[in-house]
Amino acid sequence: MIKNDLFLRALKGETVERPPVWLMRQAGRYLPEFQEIKTKYDFFTRCQTPELASEITLQPIRRFGMDAAILFSDILVVPQAMNIPVEMKAEIGPWLPKPIHSARALAEVYVPDIDETLGYVMEAIKMTKEKLQNEIPLIGFAGSPWTIFCYCTEGQGSKTFAKAKELCYTNPQLAHQLLQKITDTTIAYLKKKVGAGVDAVQLFDSWGGLLSPHDYQEFSWKYLQQIIDALKPLIPVIIFGKGCWFALETMSKSGAAALGIDWTCPAETARKLTGGIITLQGNFDPSRLLSSPKVIANMVTEMIDSFGKDRYIVNLGHGILPNIPLEHVKVFVETVKAYR
């Protein structure tokens, strides 16, 4: 059994002494020990080498003692496994040289054998679970089908993902075929992660907030619901949709164990929209970690007071930024741990 099970108990909605805390992208660029690994190994080497991925996963835990670890990886390993080339370019970020815009391009995209293509993730999970020695739970993650679709069709990051949306509105049939292939792959992938030992999974719908509420249901939510239906008998599922406040009510009835909230949605509104019964996770503005330690401590306490200590997981409203001082992360975590 896991010794610190605060996170799992919060996911079940149990009464806890204090809320658990972890940070999205906690295994990442703000850590000097991560930067050291980064100078030696390129992006996909870090993802694909179980020793490196598990080491990076543990770095923030050693330093700050969060209540959950999240496996270091990237959402774009999924399209890569589906025969869609993905590169990581220094100035640009993700770069997909062959974006999908036609039936011919789609024909070359397949639902892969997970062990063959993503076996390295399962190795990393097993290795990380061993290193964690049942101290805290391990989270596995995937991108939402819509968010993966955005990259596969746009070919790179974007403010508006105009090309991704264009494909949906001019050729919805093609869009749905690609979304279904991504969904099928993601379900198989997450099931394998469960088999390898993760204790919960989180789905990141980073770009769901670009869609109207109606289009969100059609091009994003429909597929997330398929994933929840497939995974919820096996493991707690957390859904985080950035900018998706308008879908919170739907999400709260989906069978997800918890919902991520971004910093634009007040705690009271989030509780109201979700009926007050589901576990919520969030929602500190990542930029606010640039404030002074004293301000951070006050804001964290107020945030817990607003969400309430139960059915709540303290987190940011999106990933931590690279320029956050370590001391500020420490204050963030310690304030939660001292909360009574």
Add this chain to the structure above:
Amino acid sequence: MIKNDLFLRALKGETVERPPVWLMRQAGRYLPEFQEIKTKYDFFTRCQTPELASEITLQPIRRFGMDAAILFSDILVVPQAMNIPVEMKAEIGPWLPKPIHSARALAEVYVPDIDETLGYVMEAIKMTKEKLQNEIPLIGFAGSPWTIFCYCTEGQGSKTFAKAKELCYTNPQLAHQLLQKITDTTIAYLKKKVGAGVDAVQLFDSWGGLLSPHDYQEFSWKYLQQIIDALKPLIPVIIFGKGCWFALETMSKSGAAALGIDWTCPAETARKLTGGIITLQGNFDPSRLLSSPKVIANMVTEMIDSFGKDRYIVNLGHGILPNIPLEHVKVFVETVKAYR
């Protein structure tokens, strides 16, 4: 008197035969006649030459017959007038080579004499009013202080405006001093526009949605309220805050004549949050103009049904995209005009 006063009547909340329609960025890049001017004159020449600005303002009216014109200009002429250099770079967009990060840099920023620095805008307004011959009203606009601040501190466009937010959270005093200077300039600028003849003004808070509701009140709304207070005795004021659904209730009590709504906020929610009494404007997803004409016509009709024909101005939820077919814009406008 203005012959087609549908837009002004909707702003007053009067009962109308059908809602008025205009499109954010209607004088812009999707128009071939605009592209022709663009090949001959650079960005700021187009803004600063009254003949060009008024010609560009009229182009969409001639082609589609919207119910209001909006003066062609740019929100960044304001910092330019405040002694903050602004360039327009082909690949990057707005480029401010001397972003404001220190008290020393702030000391060189001043509240300018409007006639001296922005007199060309007033000339363009007078010329446009003459050409319009009182057929339809003319809208003048400005960026919100927060949105202008974002560019002045970040130095260019950004997904997250992390540097702008960093300045607010690490040096709030400096941030507020700059915001106040921008606000004072904007009030003087908009008053001059009223004097020159515009019939309504709109404030664009394009980046307000990056702030938490609490920080929005402190760094954006406070200054918008100052502008509304100064302008509302003179002219109807429209506030458009992209991603600012969380502030709609505050906005509805501000004295603004109308509020812009983006496409992520359903009509029913927007009406509920604003108490059902204020005029709303929006909120068609600009990307949805890529759909087939038939789909566009259906969606526009449904949108009007959802908002209701009164206290409503049909518009997009943000600016029109450069790749929208002209025929689709025509269907959008004609569907509104045929609404009964």
